Amino acid sequence: MVNLEDLKKEAKQILKDEKVKYIIGYKxxxxxxxxxxxxxxxxxxxxxxxxxxxxVYNLTLFIVDEKRRKAREKNPDERPVAIVxxxxxxxxxIVLLQExxxxxxxVYILGVSCENTGVLxxxxxxxxxxxxKAEKVEFDEKDNFVVFTQExxxxxxxxxxxxxxxxxxxxxSPVIYDVLLGEKVERNINNPFKSLEITEDLSEEKxxxxxxxxxxxxxxxxxxxxxxxxxxCDECVVDTISFAVTADTxxxxxxxxIKWVEKSPVSSENFVYHxxxxxxxxxxxxxxGECERVxxxxxxxRLLNKKLEKEVKELFDYxxxxxxxxxxxxxxxxxxxxxxxxx
Amino acid sequence: MDRNTYIPRLxxxxxxxxxxxxxxxxxxxxxxxxxxxxFSFRCxxxxxxxxxxxxxxxxxxxxxxxxxxxxxxxxLKMGRVTSSLHEMLVGDIIGIRGPYGNGFPLxxxxxxNLIFIGGGIGLAPIWSVLNxxxxxxxxxxxLMLIYGARTSKDLVFKEELEELRNKMTVHLSVDVEEPxxxxxVGFVPQNVTDKKPSPKNSITxxxxxxxxxxxxxxxxxxxxxxxxxxxxxxxxxxxxxIGKCGRCNIGLHYVCQDGPVYSWAExxxxxxxx
Amino acid sequence: MEKILTKKSFxxxxxxxxxxxxxxxVEEDNHWSYEIIDNPENIDLDYPLTVLSPKKIIFxxxxxxxxxxxxxxxxxxxxxxLPNDEPTVIFGVxxxxxxxxxxxxxxxxGDFEDLYYWRRRNQSTLVGLSCNIxxxxxxxCLSVDGSPHSKEGLxxxxxxxxxxYIIETFTKKGDQLINAAKNLFKNSTSKDKNNLEKxxxxxxxxxxxxxxxxxxxxxxxKEMFDSPIWDEESMSCLRCGICTYLCPTxxxxxxxxxxxxxxxxxxxxxxxxxxxxFPDFTMHSSGHNxxxxxxxxxRQRIIHKFQYxxxxxxxxxxxxxxxxISQCPVGIDIIEVLDKVSDYGP
Numbered sequence: 001m002v003n004l005e006d007l008k009k010e011a012k013q014i015l016k017d018e019k020v021k022y023i024i025g026y027k028x029x030x031x032x033x034x035x036x037x038x039x040x041x042x043x044x045x046x047x048x049x050x051x052x053x054x055x056v057y058n059l060t061l062f063i064v065d066e067k068r069r070k071a072r073e074k075n076p077d078e079r080p081v082a083i084v085x086x087x088x089x090x091x092x093x094i095v096l097l098q099e100x101x102x103x104x105x106x107v108y109i110l111g112v113s114c115e116n117t118g119v120l121x122x123x124x125x126x127x128x129x130x131x132x133k134a135e136k137v138e139f140d141e142k143d144n145f146v147v148f149t150q151e152x153x154x155x156x157x158x159x160x161x162x163x164x165x166x167x168x169x170x171x172x173s174p175v176i177y178d179v180l181l182g183e184k185v186e187r188n189i190n191n192p193f194k195s196l197e198i199t200e201d202l203s204e205e206k207x208x209x210x211x212x213x214x215x216x217x218x219x220x221x222x223x224x225x226x227x228x229x230x231x232x233c234d235e236c237v238v239d240t241i242s243f244a245v246t247a248d249t250x251x252x253x254x255x256x257x258i259k260w261v262e263k264s265p266v267s268s269e270n271f272v273y274h275x276x277x278x279x280x281x282x283x284x285x286x287x288x289g290e291c292e293r294v295x296x297x298x299x300x301x302r303l304l305n306k307k308l309e310k311e312v313k314e315l316f317d318y319x320x321x322x323x324x325x326x327x328x329x330x331x332x333x334x335x336x337x338x339x340x341x342x343x
Numbered sequence: 344m345d346r347n348t349y350i351p352r353l354x355x356x357x358x359x360x361x362x363x364x365x366x367x368x369x370x371x372x373x374x375x376x377x378x379x380x381x382f383s384f385r386c387x388x389x390x391x392x393x394x395x396x397x398x399x400x401x402x403x404x405x406x407x408x409x410x411x412x413x414x415x416x417x418x419l420k421m422g423r424v425t426s427s428l429h430e431m432l433v434g435d436i437i438g439i440r441g442p443y444g445n446g447f448p449l450x451x452x453x454x455x456n457l458i459f460i461g462g463g464i465g466l467a468p469i470w471s472v473l474n475x476x477x478x479x480x481x482x483x484x485x486l487m488l489i490y491g492a493r494t495s496k497d498l499v500f501k502e503e504l505e506e507l508r509n510k511m512t513v514h515l516s517v518d519v520e521e522p523x524x525x526x527x528v529g530f531v532p533q534n535v536t537d538k539k540p541s542p543k544n545s546i547t548x549x550x551x552x553x554x555x556x557x558x559x560x561x562x563x564x565x566x567x568x569x570x571x572x573x574x575x576x577x578x579x580x581x582x583x584x585i586g587k588c589g590r591c592n593i594g595l596h597y598v599c600q601d602g603p604v605y606s607w608a609e610x611x612x613x614x615x616x617x
Numbered sequence: 618m619e620k621i622l623t624k625k626s627f628x629x630x631x632x633x634x635x636x637x638x639x640x641x642x643v644e645e646d647n648h649w650s651y652e653i654i655d656n657p658e659n660i661d662l663d664y665p666l667t668v669l670s671p672k673k674i675i676f677x678x679x680x681x682x683x684x685x686x687x688x689x690x691x692x693x694x695x696x697x698x699l700p701n702d703e704p705t706v707i708f709g710v711x712x713x714x715x716x717x718x719x720x721x722x723x724x725x726x727g728d729f730e731d732l733y734y735w736r737r738r739n740q741s742t743l744v745g746l747s748c749n750i751x752x753x754x755x756x757x758c759l760s761v762d763g764s765p766h767s768k769e770g771l772x773x774x775x776x777x778x779x780x781x782y783i784i785e786t787f788t789k790k791g792d793q794l795i796n797a798a799k800n801l802f803k804n805s806t807s808k809d810k811n812n813l814e815k816x817x818x819x820x821x822x823x824x825x826x827x828x829x830x831x832x833x834x835x836x837x838x839k840e841m842f843d844s845p846i847w848d849e850e851s852m853s854c855l856r857c858g859i860c861t862y863l864c865p866t867x868x869x870x871x872x873x874x875x876x877x878x879x880x881x882x883x884x885x886x887x888x889x890x891x892x893x894x895f896p897d898f899t900m901h902s903s904g905h906n907x908x909x910x911x912x913x914x915x916r917q918r919i920i921h922k923f924q925y926x927x928x929x930x931x932x933x934x935x936x937x938x939x940x941x942i943s944q945c946p947v948g949i950d951i952i953e954v955l956d957k958v959s960d961y962g963p
Contacts, residue, residue, distance in 0.1 A: 223946055254902065
């Protein structure tokens, strides 16, 4: 089991030694069960750090944020930022490294192992508790989650309330780290694409109807895009104003910028937005599941990316985010790559 | 009000004049409504011009309300809508809705000396006030124009500027030396310092790039202008023009309704977010 | 008037409203949403807070303002497209959501009335449901001059008395709805009235969250424009649109032309929701952005809701529904931010 005190000790030391600018981790929220992202600058504040099954968020998107902040500063502090990552989160860091978006020296990685379990799905927990309010959740040695409510504590087998993606986990321990907390435990997932069974065997009409029903609810809040660490483009296909606009950009350039997707939240535009985003993530998505978690309309977004993950595996035998030295999938080719689409 | 203010009235482009060419062109358009030319407005107010299929753009009306035949707009080619406008020909149809905004408080300025200070295309929003003052000459005191641009080619209303010299004091400038230029060489704020306008019973109206406005206001403090004597117009991104879409919101104000005309005394109090 | 309706009779009342389009909360996946009802038996008035408030019916996310087309003679024609005449009833409106409509009324009224908003608003009858228990763990209506049984903005307010509803009407529109099925309603008794009072008092005690000292906040915010608090609080903000799109009082929008063909030109001018948290909301064509970072945008949201709107309209632009707190992906809590504001400084 991960010892939280070890994490705090390590965090305190690197802050005292001024090795890093600040630490991105999890801390308890003011209200409710779920934690909130913590940005810890002072060694005294490391006691705020938590590690428990509620630490669902993928914090690597704040590494992208940090890069944006640095770009706006005149004399930026060049020290790295420390970040607490789980196995899946560490794969996101590797994708950012593969794409040369960040340098290895920009991050100090505090890896935390999920060992035999993972993190919970808040909605599944609420259903399970049937009205009782959870105040705290902890790991235990036997792969259960111990849930504390006002009426006492309850042991729930982790499997019953694990996040969907944890049931298909490909990296239960960080793949890259400067410090590793917890142990690497072998976990055999016998069906890593099980969640696709809902839609894979449906007829074309049924598949279309399934996705139309869900995507019609999309309100284009772009939370899915904002929470994804891999959606770091300054100029996104859906933006009508390009961020690359400077005082020198000519009026013609601005006038000719193509509006790929209209702002209206209608079926056609919602489909284009989500499908284009999924394709732009093919070979890059590491299935942290955040897009689906944050969607206020409960659209099963993870399935879109999972399907492409499966295609990429079958076509190119490639898994995103395992080797920072490998070039990113789309930027290279091998002679063995399938060519049956070339006539 | 029963009229649906989002629906523009159709107008045809009656005349186009190229003011400035090159990479940042400016054209002056005169428009006439297709149905009736009834459109009353106050100096300083703006209208939303529609290019159907491209969008809308809020442009200040640069003609004086004393002219009833047409509305005049001077437009800098900047983005999608303005580029489209620049490609239009005489006879093409656009939409116009408005007028929006608060306009200049001319009633308060009766009997006062008016000093117009403009830079580049900034002359367009104050052109309306300037011509209204000339049209109702007896209502105002001395009139002075201090106007400059990067080069003599970048000055707008070049034809009218020469005629103006017969009716009021005109001081022009260009940023750098050029052959045959006999007037002041330097930035507009420096010209203001050079010409030392008197604050006694005076109002100044200034418009131009934000940095120019900042230094003009500094330059006016020297001879002793008070914040209440300095007026300017504020630009902000606008979409609805009627204080509802929230885009141009600064502090308590919606620039499209409570502005774009502000005295420096009022503008100082707003958050500097424009 | 004040009437009693048994729970069994409720679907029958709705069935009598044949000339109206009926909206009510419906369960979809893991959330509830206001949708058009075909079968009144399916209306379940025992629901938590919906994800989107009835704002989506009165001020829909997509509204066609006008259509334009070049006719055969090459003449440009512009056609206004106001919403259809469709008397509507919305059941199960929570008092906070009804109050939010009175706030958006102030924005869409004024000198230039927004005819699209008002047509939908005027043809809708709002039937509220008192919150005997808070419909969300993050409700704080009492802190912003609201209450779980407020009648502001409603035509009718229903309160659950166990096996029946007590129904109070406040407007002609509300009376009309009752009269459509007069025989289903009985007069209320003094016992019912006592019951109602008890429930109302109890419901206020059940609201768990509150803002520490809201009266301090508007004057404090006036001094806090340059405070470092905005940078700290916005560090984890994702710049998505959840807080503003779900907020029942937020009203920012965008207007865009969408074309079906460019030559000859044919298209529509469409109004869609927009939000001040998107990075490009205030960006000028020149590339200049008055609010280029998350701190300035969070500051705009808080100061607009709790100072600018207060000075302009004498109301907080917040009805305490708690949606922004429940749905923020990173747990930014507006009550926490407001408490920090009231504690800030000397």
